[in-house]
Amino acid sequence: MAVVFERPKTLIKKPFTYCPGCHHGLAQRIIAEVIDELGIENKTIGVGPVGCSVYIYQFLDTDFVMGAHGRAPAIATGIKRTQPDKIVFSYQGDGDIAAIGTAEILHAANRGELISSFFINNAVFGMTGGQMAPTTILKQKTTTSPKGREPKSHGFPLQLCEVLSACQGSAYLSRVALTNPKLINQAKRSIKKALLTQIEGRGFSLVEILSPCPTNWGMSPQEAVDWLEKEMIPYYPLGEIAVKEGILHA
């Protein structure tokens, strides 16, 4: 009997600790699948963030380093510069990567650092209970934008991929979502391209994954998926934002 779908090898067999309907688990599964397909599980090192994403090390069966909030790209840089033969990726939330860690991700991209970042954009600070993130969309209510985000006091939703696309070292930037099988397949291709960008030594790569946070959005998993598609994607258009051929450093 043909296997249509089974758990990837690199995904440790235990239940995720995420909320029902959260896509953190889904994203991690896809990363695990790509690692399996590339056969790089033995030389991959993940760098965890602070945020709900932090639990990734309990689920992905690779070496892991956990560090301070927002600094994963710097930590990853330290690892990659020490061990250039390893595949190093960071896995970060929007608070982590686009708020406190802005400088670290931007300069990693600008250096063309040979690392890959997977960025879970759920438009809120999930772990701390749903505060406004730089990626919170306009009018979205959060616990620190109780009347909805409005530009005058809170600023605008930050489009990280677009920002990073102005950095010369960014070799591959892509934005994906996981709300249906087609998008999931596209996401998987993007994640694979990102890791291949690294493996081929072409430059910095990042995949932004739009992801629901039903708990803090105050929605059912289904509502959250709908909201993501209808409200979030218009602010964060899916697709490849930067694809540079050749080796940037050459």
Added chain:
Amino acid sequence: MAVVFERPKTLIKKPFTYCPGCHHGLAQRIIAEVIDELGIENKTIGVGPVGCSVYIYQFLDTDFVMGAHGRAPAIATGIKRTQPDKIVFSYQGDGDIAAIGTAEILHAANRGELISSFFINNAVFGMTGGQMAPTTILKQKTTTSPKGREPKSHGFPLQLCEVLSACQGSAYLSRVALTNPKLINQAKRSIKKALLTQIEGRGFSLVEILSPCPTNWGMSPQEAVDWLEKEMIPYYPLGEIAVKEGILHA
């Protein structure tokens, strides 16, 4: 007898403490002229950085706040949010604004914070003795890139205006140089536009001023001006990078 050129009122009459041929003084003179022309000297508050630019407070006759390296945009935000009727600007070097202060300037821009930033890009850390800056151009030798900047180890020259142009709150972004009277006049227009952007409440504004650092470039003032024109401008094309009409927050 007609006055062709005289010292602006807002420029305190004492000799600059900068090196011969450094354009810090020139930039400050132009800012002072614009302040005079707009008649805003009584309600302008400058925020100093750390770097050679820090001495601005000794020369510009407005209120000033001096703070930590790279944080001027955050300090300016604190001031502007407290005193929305004041004109608040930061004056920062490339190390200050594009290295340690990356997150602060990016988020000030992204919030569309009603402040103006004047950014002196001299492609090195001047005050500390000529180390590589994010803006150091490729092949440029500095005390920490002794063989010349090369992308693989040091990354690429960072184009801050282009990066900030991806932030929705950026209403006016412009890059200028001060190497001849024509460019100086253009620069002055840009600085005026930036302050007007703030005065009219339209959003965040920044003017990047390419500037020689003869001391750390190891050149005579004249050579430095030539080098700036021939080597730097190709990396940092002059012109208005973002000009948004209307009030962004509206």
Added chain:
Amino acid sequence: MKQKETMRLPSGRVIIDQEFCKGCSLCIRICPREVLGLSNRFNSVGYYPAVVESAEKCNGCGFCAQVCPEVAISVYRG
């Protein structure tokens, strides 16, 4: 409660791990054949997990497994 709820059919076979499932219903929503539903008994963590309700309808497309955030579903065909 059984640990695994399985079904067998010429076209598709779906296994839902009842202890991994958190009852988010995303699989139910995506299934083109209305194969799945929610159990009315909660699992040991306290969730009402998805169960196969109309095994015979399954075409083995794997959509349910693709979208399951808990990687609780395996799908086989043939």
Added chain:
Amino acid sequence: MKQKETMRLPSGRVIIDQEFCKGCSLCIRICPREVLGLSNRFNSVGYYPAVVESAEKCNGCGFCAQVCPEVAISVYRG
């Protein structure tokens, strides 16, 4: 050394503050009329400042003052 070196001409008049000047020569380079040159005596800070060498040639265009990083030059016309 005199504190101010001045010149008068129908067209232009340039005043260079010898104590502000750092002898960078940028004014000399930009002057379309070759009015300016460097002094061979240093000022109290130790720089050899710019001086007006051919006052009669000045057209009062103000370029020198525009580019002077030390704001050491004033220009008048008429």
Added chain:
Amino acid sequence: MEKKILMKGNEAIAEAAVQAGCQLYFGYPITPQTEISEYLSQRLPEVGGVFLQAESEVAAINMVYGASASGARVMTSSSGPGISLKQEGISYLTVAELPCVIVNMSRGGPGLGNIQPSQSDYFQAVKGGGHGDYKLIVLAPSSVQELITLTHRAFYLADKYRNPVEILGDGMLGQMMEPVVFTKPQFPPLPSKDWAIKGKNGRERKVVGRLTLEAQALEEVNLRLHRKYQEIQKNEVLFEAFGSPEPDLLLVGFGTTARILKTVVREGEKKGLKLGLIRPITLFPFPRDEINRLANQAGKVLVVEMNLGQMVEDVRLSVEGRVPVFFYGRTGGMIPTAETILSRVEQIVS
């Protein structure tokens, strides 16, 4: 508001800040203090104030710097890792003599640690986590009611001395609810903030954070600050004494620990133990004379902290070897129980 209401510690601080005239708040979320932000994001706009969630703790403390330089009452809050990130900014605030209130709802460290209550940031708060010879005024509340009164007081002291004030709480104080009464903050009048930058507007221009690149100039600044700290030490010590007036053992603890020590005193009494408790309310200025006096009376001291021994150094410095000082600590978010402390007490006393 004279009515007793049940209120969460974090919300009590936030409301107390508003009542003390706090006009701006800049912060970045971190458990266990995020409710302060959340409350103020709603409340400050209501009273015409400003709430701004900064991009980081570093940005937040520098926004505080700007707002304080503008003459406003301003607050920020965080916990462990975030407070560490603020150390540079705090050092700058002290030397620019900018008043502000910084809340640390301390949690288990080091590193990411956890979000359970802890007192292991005592050294950081009291000795100076940043660089240079500076001091913060540090207040250690021990109940939700006191969070209110000390928040009021923090704003007053900050302005009185032009110095940042840290409120050193912990996850328990921030998260718990207790009945409180809001009273109007009442303090002596303060000098006007004529140093604040408001645009020169005709008068002499002002500069906040002037450079002191000459050693001599900076030494003068530091000596002036030092005299200010001595004045604070002289004027502002607060502590609470509790239990037997003639104790056989003096307990010393602050904040949450002091609450537990009160239970210990009461339970000890039942067992016939005469125990005294001194609870420093100001950690800087530290009540060293009072501790010294009471310690000598008691003959023995037991310091209890939710860390591995930090304030105990200040207690030792207070008694200078005249009586033995014992220590009991739990760490990493563990809360000492009255039971265990009592058995430690019995060991020492017997």
Added chain:
Amino acid sequence: MEKKILMKGNEAIAEAAVQAGCQLYFGYPITPQTEISEYLSQRLPEVGGVFLQAESEVAAINMVYGASASGARVMTSSSGPGISLKQEGISYLTVAELPCVIVNMSRGGPGLGNIQPSQSDYFQAVKGGGHGDYKLIVLAPSSVQELITLTHRAFYLADKYRNPVEILGDGMLGQMMEPVVFTKPQFPPLPSKDWAIKGKNGRERKVVGRLTLEAQALEEVNLRLHRKYQEIQKNEVLFEAFGSPEPDLLLVGFGTTARILKTVVREGEKKGLKLGLIRPITLFPFPRDEINRLANQAGKVLVVEMNLGQMVEDVRLSVEGRVPVFFYGRTGGMIPTAETILSRVEQIVS
């Protein structure tokens, strides 16, 4: 290199680091230590190492974290404000038990301060500027030669105890030249770094910086660290005693100050004063027993620092009131002169 050469302190540290096998350096320029970066930007690539100028001190310390987790010998350096910014990262390094060397060429603070030599970051280094119950090993060199030997030692101790080591120098030590001889670092063998993450490659996967969200788990970690610190206190104390074996006054000072105190001892001798000097070389672990012993012998202690009184607290904690402890300090980048100290000494002795 057995030859005596004249070398600048900062360059000596940098060269010593290379000799100690330092493979990576991450830093951000700041006076008075930038020559360390500058030297290594040239030197490390020569030996196949990595020099990277980070975008900030925060990034630098986290790059160190990554490199150390990879099992490499790694260093960073900064001064005052930059070290403050590193406090969060330092706290993380301690709890993840990642060895590394951090150099602080201390300058006048607080805030921007100036770039003159200072010792006012003692508390930050020794008590812990970051959050949580942790300790750094802190070494205080006092000559360019010692910068070399202590840099060697710093790498050794870091690896031996899996703990960050801070070298606390100052602007004078960093900027001055003295004759030095480079000797090969020689230390006992170290355990292999089998905890380093190198890709699981068939074996069990490894995780550095594991979460400890349960209080009990974190307490266990902290207690284990605490035992390690006690072991360090037992094994690694270093100090130098100088001057009269039976002094009438014991001087205590570290680093640059101790150099000046040696002059004081010699000048005092000429005036018939019997002075002893103890110079702590390790600030943590602090030579408390030795100071206590010598202090009791001398009967009086004078602590001199380039700050307003920081190490003096550890001296007081060492002698616990048994003999009087006096203090003399300069701050803000001022360097105490032998003359003034001597007149202070005469006051005290008479």
Added chain:
Amino acid sequence: MHNEIIIGGFGGQGILFLGKVLATAGMLEGYHVSWFPSYGPEMRGGTANCTVIISDQEIGATISDHPHIVVAMNEPSLFRFAPSLKEGGLLLINSSLVEKEYQKEGIEIAKIPANQLAGKVVNNPKTLNMVVLGALIGYRPILPLSQVHRALEECLAGKEGLIEKNNQALETGWQYACQGGVTHVSQR
């Protein structure tokens, strides 16, 4: 008078609110009270619990090592908190969700089918927390029921529409307890 009460269950069962009403009632009655939630770094559903202390003395720690009352709103919290119950303490179990039996000597065990009562009697499943609170006061009358009603009203200030159903739920639980009484006292 000194009572330490731990209420444990799933997120969404209204546990923190239950605790708040209880603590408010204690406050209104003139006691010292404290309320302390469990709070995790994690937002992901799972357990929620809180500790309420009501005392005639100043309250020390606001957590409880040996509570006088444990309310187990679901199975995991039963096994987590029941073992620490003080000798003679009350274990109140939401039998709608707890199937397993629990054995411990020297405590009093009471059961209430709170979900059913809230759903069927009160006709509002969300009031199950007040059903349980009513039952708690029924089994252990540490505070007058009237005070609990007042507290409930105070806690619902601004949401007056909810008061009636919740008051009814309180009554329902209280009556169930008073009628059903203690279901089981374990022997030493």
Added chain:
Amino acid sequence: MHNEIIIGGFGGQGILFLGKVLATAGMLEGYHVSWFPSYGPEMRGGTANCTVIISDQEIGATISDHPHIVVAMNEPSLFRFAPSLKEGGLLLINSSLVEKEYQKEGIEIAKIPANQLAGKVVNNPKTLNMVVLGALIGYRPILPLSQVHRALEECLAGKEGLIEKNNQALETGWQYACQGGVTHVSQR
């Protein structure tokens, strides 16, 4: 033997190098030596100075409050450092750049037209620092000239092409001093 020497002037006059050669010579001669630059936050030209201490004892502070020798390579440094000279100390002035006179009792004042000598005699204006150093050793023979030559060679390792001219400059200064001798001893 204990000598504290301050050399002050403009940036670009080779002051730090002068100090380095002097300190190296002291080291080669077997003394304790230290070299300490003034370093500012500012890169903007202006003054440069350094302190060299040569001693038969361990060196304490590497700065000097009362130097034994002050070398003033320009006017600003003359007025900055000369006042602190120790009683009986030597003030060596680069008379090519210093026009003003300086008066102080109890010190020895010597002048050398270093720029002229470097330019005209050595035929290399950049060697003015070595001219001054030669003169310093001429006026105060604290170290053998031969050791200074050796030190110079060591400091120029890798730039051997420069050795000859600099050696010549050293000689020139030294001879100028030995011939001209002390120009002026101020009276008490």
